[in-house]
Amino acid sequence: MDRKEWYLEYEIQINRPGLLGDISSLLGMLSINIISINGVEDNKRGLLLLVKSEEQIARLESILQTMETIKVTKIREPKLRDKLAVRHGRYIQRDQDDKKTFRFVRDELGILVDFMAEIFKQEGHKLIGIRGMPRVGKTESIVAASVCANKKWLFVSSTLLKQTIRNQLIDDEYSEDNLFIIDGVVSSRRANEKHWQLIREIMRIPAAKVIEHPDIFVENSEYSLEDFDYIIELRDNPNQEITYEVIQKDPFFSEEGFGGFDY
Incomplete structure (x- = not known):
């Protein structure tokens, strides 16, 4: 199956050292590749991802919902505004x-x-x-x-x-x-x-x-x-x-x- 791009955006609830590393490790365990990452608004971070199936996204979303340190604000196939937000660091x-x-x-x-x-x-x-x-x-x-x-x-x-x-x-x-x-x-x-x-x-x-x-x-x-x-x-x-x-x-x-x- 061809890989598809997805956009993940989350708001940081508890900013602590190693938070991004934890999320990157989680994506790696789910075999989801990170294309690019950037801060997109105050306390928010956007990631452009490459995935094999929607099942991976469903599992990712399920796990992220249990994390107290972040709040998922967007998880979807990327729109043009999403790609530019990651590229330029703002919407x-x-x-x-x-x-x-x-x-x-x-x-x-x-x-x-x-x-x-x-x-x-x-x-x-x-x-x-x-x-x-x-x-x-x-x-x-x-x-x-x-x-x-x-x-x-x-x-x-x-x-x-x-x-x-x-x-x-x-x-x-x-x-x-x-x-x-x-x-x-x-x-x-x-x-x-x-x-x-x-x-x-x-x-x-x-x-x-x-x-x-x-x-x-x-x-x-x-x-x-x-x-x-x-x-x-x-x-x-x-x-x-x-x-x-x-x-x-x-x-x-x-x-x-x-x-x-x-x-």
Whole structure:
């Protein structure tokens, strides 16, 4: 039987020397391998495990429940957030009401890039929206994540490097191995019907697409926020308000800001 990954997280109740060694020895006796381990929150530790059968996990859970020094908080097949928590030592902040919304601040760009790269590596259609004020690092993070995921990125509309709005792709750009980047404000303010027809074609490609300013995008299209698989919010600091009035007044999005780069 192929081995499967499992995620174990426990909260330390009595912190004493040798606790981790006891748990490691227990895993060894059950023939469960540790892939990685890290502290994930205050007094919590996460372990990514490799197991042969669910029977091993059942036996492990049964034994751990008898230990007074720890309290098991999670034992499950790992989610993306679990893997990143072990990798980076903390959980990505997630909206409690909208489970597909994840929040980052500027000093967490490394985690954000890693998070998006893992999404980009997944096969099939993935629609990701990213909210944030101008020049907070949205586009740069998307590009960096595409490099980590070994994906070629294509700007369908953008203000990075040059002001871009495209009405067509060439044949090899329709590949599902590409990452398509769309700026919702640029497309909404400058788009013609050919551009929107291109967006509809891209939406049908089983590939990853990232929409910057998704709220503006859905206000001016037939798409809705329900169509998005992930919504990412990026701020300079946790208290920063994302204000679309300010974004729409930004000179980068003005009519004069576009220098005839449509193609």
